Amino acid sequence: MIDVAHLPDLVPLVLGKPFTFRGRSPEVGFDCLGLVLWVYEQLGRPILGVEEPDNYPEEWWNLRPQLFIDGIRKHATYLPRVISVRPGDILCFSFGAPVVTHVGVVIQGDHFLHSFMGRGVMYSRMSQAYWRGQLCGLARLLKET
Numbered sequence: 783m784i785d786v787a788h789l790p791d792l793v794p795l796v797l798g799k800p801f802t803f804r805g806r807s808p809e810v811g812f813d814c815l816g817l818v819l820w821v822y823e824q825l826g827r828p829i830l831g832v833e834e835p836d837n838y839p840e841e842w843w844n845l846r847p848q849l850f851i852d853g854i855r856k857h858a859t860y861l862p863r864v865i866s867v868r869p870g871d872i873l874c875f876s877f878g879a880p881v882v883t884h885v886g887v888v889i890q891g892d893h894f895l896h897s898f899m900g901r902g903v904m905y906s907r908m909s910q911a912y913w914r915g916q917l918c919g920l921a922r923l924l925k926e927t
Contacts, residue, residue, distance in 0.1 A: 785825075786869035786924065789889045792824055796895070799903045812897040814885050815850050818872055821887050821895065822923070825870070829923070847874065848881040851921055858921040867892065867908065867920060876918040884916070 795808055802811030806820055822829050851860065851874060858872075867873070867888045873896075875884040886896030892908040906913055 788825070789821070789869050789887075792821060793889060793895060793905055796820070796903045797905060799897070801897050801899050801902045805897075812903055813899075814897050815847055817895065817897045817903060818850075818885050818887050827923070847883055847885045850885065851882050858923045860919060860921050862919040864908075864917055864920050868922070868924070870922075870924040872921040872923065873908070873917060874919040874921065875913070875916040877916050882918060888920075 796812065796817065799808055800811035801813060802816075803813055804816060805811040805813055806816035808820075812820065819829055851872075864873070869888055869890055871888040873886045873888060873894055874882040875886070877883050884896065884898070886894040886906070888894045888908075889905070893905060894908060894913075895903065895905055897903045908914060908917065
């Protein structure tokens with residue numbers, strides 16, 4: 783069983799780490815998707831089947847979150863309207879695009895962890911107008927216990 787009560791313990795391990803394209807560890811930094819994958823690995827629930835070809839063009843980095851969400855839909859509940867969140871939910875943001883271009887993971891309450899280009903790993907609140915305005919859905923991989 784996954785204990786989401788340990789999610790807050792992960793925050794100090796990664797907060798302030800640099801944004802690194804395709805980064806998936808505290809040692810090198812994270813992009814938004816790499817951080818979500820790392821969090822789930824730490825919970826003992828690695829998200830499998832997220833493969834990228836070696837020649838994945840860096841210019842397409844903003845499509846990675848959408849491809850990830852598309853890839854996990856068979857394992858997750860996807861909710862296009864966010865009414866309430868639970869720890870472990872994967873938040874999806876669009877920044878005006880017709881696709882998901884950014885993801886983060888809910889830690890507790892309306893606080894979420896994400897890695898943002900130019901800022902690195904951040905701890906933000908969904909209630910902030912900026913993030914609330916970009917939110918376009920969530921993916922729920924963990925069942926309520």
